Amino acid sequence: MWTSLNVCIIVMVIGVQSGEVAQWQQQKEKVVSALFHQQEAAWGVEVLQQAARQGNLDAESDLTLARLLGTGMTQDIAGAAASSSNLVNVGGARAHTTQGLLLSHNLTGTSLTKEERHSQAVWHYLLAAMNKDPLAQIMMGGHYWNGGDCEAALQYLRRAAVTVIPTAREEAISQNPPRYLWAEDDNTPSIYQMPSLDEFQFLEYSAMTGDPVAALRAGIILHKGVPDVGQDLAQAAVYLRQAAQANSTSAMVMLAAMHLHNSVAPDRDDTLDLLQTALILGDKTAHTYLGLLYLKGFGDVPKNLARAKKHLEQGIRTGSVEAFYLMGNVYEDPDSSGSPEEAMMMWEVSATFGHVPSAFRVAENYWQNLQKTVATTVIPESSSAVSENLCRKALPLYRMISLSGSWQYLQEAAYEDYTKGRYAPALLKYLLLSDLGYASAHVNAGRLLDSGITGVYSSIEAAQSEALKVWGRAAEAGVATGHLRLGDIYYYGEGVPRDLEAAATHYGDAGKLGSAHALFNMANMIEWGVGVSQNVTNAKVLYEAAYEAISDAYVPVSLALLRMDLFLAINSTLGFDLYYTSWSPTITRHTGLFSTLDANIPAWDIVAMVVLATVIVVMITARHRR
Numbered sequence: 001m002w003t004s005l006n007v008c009i010i011v012m013v014i015g016v017q018s019g020e021v022a023q024w025q026q027q028k029e030k031v032v033s034a035l036f037h038q039q040e041a042a043w044g045v046e047v048l049q050q051a052a053r054q055g056n057l058d059a060e061s062d063l064t065l066a067r068l069l070g071t072g073m074t075q076d077i078a079g080a081a082a083s084s085s086n087l088v089n090v091g092g093a094r095a096h097t098t099q100g101l102l103l104s105h106n107l108t109g110t111s112l113t114k115e116e117r118h119s120q121a122v123w124h125y126l127l128a129a130m131n132k133d134p135l136a137q138i139m140m141g142g143h144y145w146n147g148g149d150c151e152a153a154l155q156y157l158r159r160a161a162v163t164v165i166p167t168a169r170e171e172a173i174s175q176n177p178p179r180y181l182w183a184e185d186d187n188t189p190s191i192y193q194m195p196s197l198d199e200f201q202f203l204e205y206s207a208m209t210g211d212p213v214a215a216l217r218a219g220i221i222l223h224k225g226v227p228d229v230g231q232d233l234a235q236a237a238v239y240l241r242q243a244a245q246a247n248s249t250s251a252m253v254m255l256a257a258m259h260l261h262n263s264v265a266p267d268r269d270d271t272l273d274l275l276q277t278a279l280i281l282g283d284k285t286a287h288t289y290l291g292l293l294y295l296k297g298f299g300d301v302p303k304n305l306a307r308a309k310k311h312l313e314q315g316i317r318t319g320s321v322e323a324f325y326l327m328g329n330v331y332e333d334p335d336s337s338g339s340p341e342e343a344m345m346m347w348e349v350s351a352t353f354g355h356v357p358s359a360f361r362v363a364e365n366y367w368q369n370l371q372k373t374v375a376t377t378v379i380p381e382s383s384s385a386v387s388e389n390l391c392r393k394a395l396p397l398y399r400m401i402s403l404s405g406s407w408q409y410l411q412e413a414a415y416e417d418y419t420k421g422r423y424a425p426a427l428l429k430y431l432l433l434s435d436l437g438y439a440s441a442h443v444n445a446g447r448l449l450d451s452g453i454t455g456v457y458s459s460i461e462a463a464q465s466e467a468l469k470v471w472g473r474a475a476e477a478g479v480a481t482g483h484l485r486l487g488d489i490y491y492y493g494e495g496v497p498r499d500l501e502a503a504a505t506h507y508g509d510a511g512k513l514g515s516a517h518a519l520f521n522m523a524n525m526i527e528w529g530v531g532v533s534q535n536v537t538n539a540k541v542l543y544e545a546a547y548e549a550i551s552d553a554y555v556p557v558s559l560a561l562l563r564m565d566l567f568l569a570i571n572s573t574l575g576f577d578l579y580y581t582s583w584s585p586t587i588t589r590h591t592g593l594f595s596t597l598d599a600n601i602p603a604w605d606i607v608a609m610v611v612l613a614t615v616i617v618v619m620i621t622a623r624h625r626r
């Protein structure tokens with residue numbers, strides 16, 4: 001294998017030397033996308049290094065990003081900063097992207113202000129975007145969108161989407177759920193949890209000893225390609241064949257679908273048979289793929305739009321996303337009786353389920369209407385309202401398409417870095433992904449920055465300033481933990497001036513999103529009247545809500561309620577208001593596990609309660625004596 005790889009490299013380098021730019025460009029895309037996959041990154045780096053040694057500036061430029069992120073090579077942030085700052089003067093789009101990243105995350109070691117760094121970063125991204133780097137185009141899209149300029153944002157995101165779309169898969173495969181470094185950030189229902197390598201190996205073992213259910217599951221996993229196991233279409237087909245022979249209709253349908261999508265070459269000429277058998281055995285999901293088979297024609301079976309349509313109608317009834325997409329394709333076909341409008345309606349449905357090729361068609365339709373509106377409207381005001389509306393519809397679609405590019409696999413690479421203890425490369429990858437707009441990356445980057453384990457930032461202030469940024473994005477994306485952490489940041493003044501009102505607002509927002517921890521902290525602030533007006537009745541309600549939200553909160557909530565009752569009893573009997581003391585509320589910082597909720601209950605709380613309980617006992621005894 002290594003020899004064939006070397007031959008391939010040599011062929012490539014010769015190609016570069018002899019000036020076959022087109023060939024290098026073609027190869028380059030493959031190599032650059034390899035950088036985002038943990039398993040292929042080392043190969044990509046090797047090819048780029050060969051090309052760089054021949055004086056290829058683009059390759060050298062791509063290497064600066066690999067060096068910064070630590071993909072396929074050892075991470076060297078200072079080295080990446082030095083080489084990219086040299087390269088930006090002589091061209092190379094990715095070097096600008098690398099510089100942009102370094103500047104926006106305060107990693108260049110300059111004494112520039114935040115604003116200066118930001119504007120320089122934007123300038124670098126702009127140059128890289130104009131030189132066709134999709135990463136920079138996505139950054140520029142985000143920049144203009146934040147600045148309220150939809151049309152400029154659309155220009156850039158569309159360009160990135162156009163780059164991505166040739167690699168998009170037509171089959172509707174559900175996305176793997178995002179992976180979180182801190183277990184409590186992960187609220188994926190357990191049925192969607194991905195199997196570990198051990199679990200998969202057990203499945204394989206069961207399949208080999210003849211268990212068709214295990215064979216089906218192993219086939220599904222290998223087809224989808226879950227992170228710890230990887231994708232292996234050929235082996236998936238073998239397992240599916242095994243399950244299909246044991247009359248598993250799901251296996252029959254999946255295997256036929258793989259043939260139709262050209263994922264594997266058919267091992268037998270029975271694709272139509274498989275689907276028809278599944279249908280006879282009562283599996284209606286076969287309709288969608290019979291639709292696909294007749295839409296394109298397959299093997300000896302000729303194309304037949306009427307049949308395709310009939311099956312796809314049934315497929316749509318089963319709720320298949322792909323059936324909507326394919327039905328759109330039927331309507332689009334000039335031989336069918338359908339109209340482009342009908343086709344668009346179908347694609348709009350599949351686009352809302354995240355089907356990338358559908359999303360592109362719908363977005364392009366908005367885009368074309370936008371161009372027409374701009375060109376034909378006489379009254380500028382009405383034109384701009386219509387354009388804005390079209391732009392706002394197209395933008396999220398282009399954005400979704402852009403984020404389905406090969407850089408999405410950096411999420412897996414970053415997760416693996418973390419599990420292998422390579423914290424700094426994990427952080428840099430998550431920072432890039434967070435800038436691009438992946439919600440789980442905001443959270444993971446925030447966790448790494450908070451934990452201080454990466455050693456990337458030597459000054460606490462710099463790390464806190466980055467953490468504030470990513471948690472702010474998480475909060476904006478509607479992640480409860482983002483608000484909770486912002487609450488802590490403002491409560492304790494971590495890198496920002498202490499602001500109790502802001503803290504209360506963020507705890508309140510996190511509470512609304514269902515964070516028990518935030519409800520608890522909010523209750524505490526209301527109980528003590530810190531940052532908000534005191535109201536013990538409301539505090540009690542919130543404590544109880546925290547307990548409702550998560551039963552783990554039982555211990556801290558009961559302690560807090562007990563304390564409240566004692567304080568109120570003492571106030572009403574002894575006239576001694578313990579809320580007017582120098583004690584402060586028990587805000588628990590959300591640093592990691594939820595268990596911090598009870599672990600962080602400070603000792604004084606317990607001590608105070610013991611003391612107060614004693615006081616009450618003494619008091620009651622005294623009354624009785626009297």
Ligand SMILES: *[C@@H]1O[C@H](CO)[C@@H](O)[C@H](O)[C@H]1NC(C)=O
Nearest residue numbers: 212243244245246247248281
């Ligand atoms: C599959 O189904 C067919 C027809 O219903 C039956 O004859 C055959 O025995 C079944 N095979 C297995 C392995 O269950």
Ligand SMILES: *[C@@H]1O[C@H](CO)[C@@H](O)[C@H](O)[C@H]1NC(C)=O
Nearest residue numbers: 106109114459461462463465
């Ligand atoms: C940027 O990093 C420098 C150290 O390299 C640090 O002194 C400075 O405070 C950081 N800036 C911000 C806004 O955190």
Ligand SMILES: *[C@@H]1O[C@H](CO)[C@@H](O)[C@H](O)[C@H]1NC(C)=O
Nearest residue numbers: 533534535536537538539541
């Ligand atoms: C506390 O809030 C409740 C409900 O919002 C209100 O009825 C009550 O008057 C408040 N108590 C105080 C002391 O402000």
Ligand SMILES: *[C@@H]1O[C@H](CO)[C@@H](O)[C@H](O)[C@H]1NC(C)=O
Nearest residue numbers: 536568571572575576577579
């Ligand atoms: C304590 O009692 C006083 C009057 O007896 C009352 O004004 C005050 O609101 C009470 N404090 C609390 C926290 O209930």
